Amino acid sequence: MPFLKDKEIVPEPLDCRILTAALDLFVRRGYHNVSVHDIQRMANVSIGSIYNHFGGKEGVARSLYYHLLDEFEEMISDVIAEDLTNVERCNKLIKLLFEYTESRYEIVEFMLHAKHREFLPDEPPVCSATPFRTMRNIVKWGMDVGEILHGDSWITTSRVFGSAIHMIHLRLDGLIDKPLPEFYDELIENIWRGLVPEKQDQVLKAVPD
């Protein structure tokens, strides 16, 4: 029986507790290895509440997914609003993704690593979602204005973001044991070598925070 003092704990909203618990469990065990009872237990709510708020386990996952997609989208919008060159935008996004991977591991895992098709059958693949489309557009804009050398759009995007995302996967899988930000400078230099017109050294400098 908790003392009254314990009640002074910040009363985190119920929805939030559920989503936080769900994210943690989904990432650690995988969606299908988590039951509604598990979520209920970890979030300290009743099953009834979960069904009232989200309509069931799939509803929780979908809500989580949309929520995080929104966060992601917002992050990209912020970067675009910052008035950088398109190359700098790419750099900044990679930097942010690398930092997220270290500080908010579960989010990146859930968004980049999870197979949503298996539990959200009606959702299109993540890569076709707005944030990823925008990332591809940034590369296209860069080619249009001559910042980035012309080439097939899929190839160029894969070369810019694909290798970074691949490193994120390797990090999440525990193969790379150094924090990703430590790779940032060398990776960026490597990415643009041969992808930008001659003598554009300024792409090297880290973007301002």
Added chain:
Amino acid sequence: MPFLKDKEIVPEPLDCRILTAALDLFVRRGYHNVSVHDIQRMANVSIGSIYNHFGGKEGVARSLYYHLLDEFEEMISDVIAEDLTNVERCNKLIKLLFEYTESRYEIVEFMLHAKHREFLPDEPPVCSATPFRTMRNIVKWGMDVGEILHGDSWITTSRVFGSAIHMIHLRLDGLIDKPLPEFYDELIENIWRGLVPEKQDQVLKAVPD
């Protein structure tokens, strides 16, 4: 009731039928959305046989996984045995992976796209398996003998194979609607631009089949 004539159909071994059916189902619906009954039905065998041969659903998945890892490993050994430069080896592997993605879609999907952790909890991640280690070694050998410019090993490998693998993911997710081999030449040219010492145009030429 089938006529005797039907019995002339090549008697494919029972194990093989099970594994083929399982691969198909796992890839289409995801491991957790497939029941032993589904496999049994599609393979035209009884549940008992599945338990006799593989000990259960997880056993089927594990057997399938090992089997395909072996195939993959063999493919790489063949390439290494071919006496090519390390750069050519990378090219050849990317070419083969692209071709596999088109011709043996399910295999690539199951090996590169599936989250094995969720149903084979004791297996290390695919990327730490021998084939992938060998791919990283090829890049390292290339750096050692001066074919490939020196740099961090993770970064260089991600730049060489990561972008190709990323394109495979995009293709499997249905975003890229052209067969991957059509991207091969431009991608290869793009990959080595800035990664090999000056004037090494020969990397461009497609490797002999």
Added chain:
DNA sequence: GTCTATACGCTGATAGAC
């Protein structure tokens, strides 16, 4: 070795009190 029929636990979901 192969099959059928059956058992049993777990999970998603609901009903109904508060």
Added chain:
DNA sequence: GTCTATCAGCGTATAGAC
């Protein structure tokens, strides 16, 4: 809105005949 108690169905696994 929140909770507890309960249900129905599915999916793994086994027992035992052939």
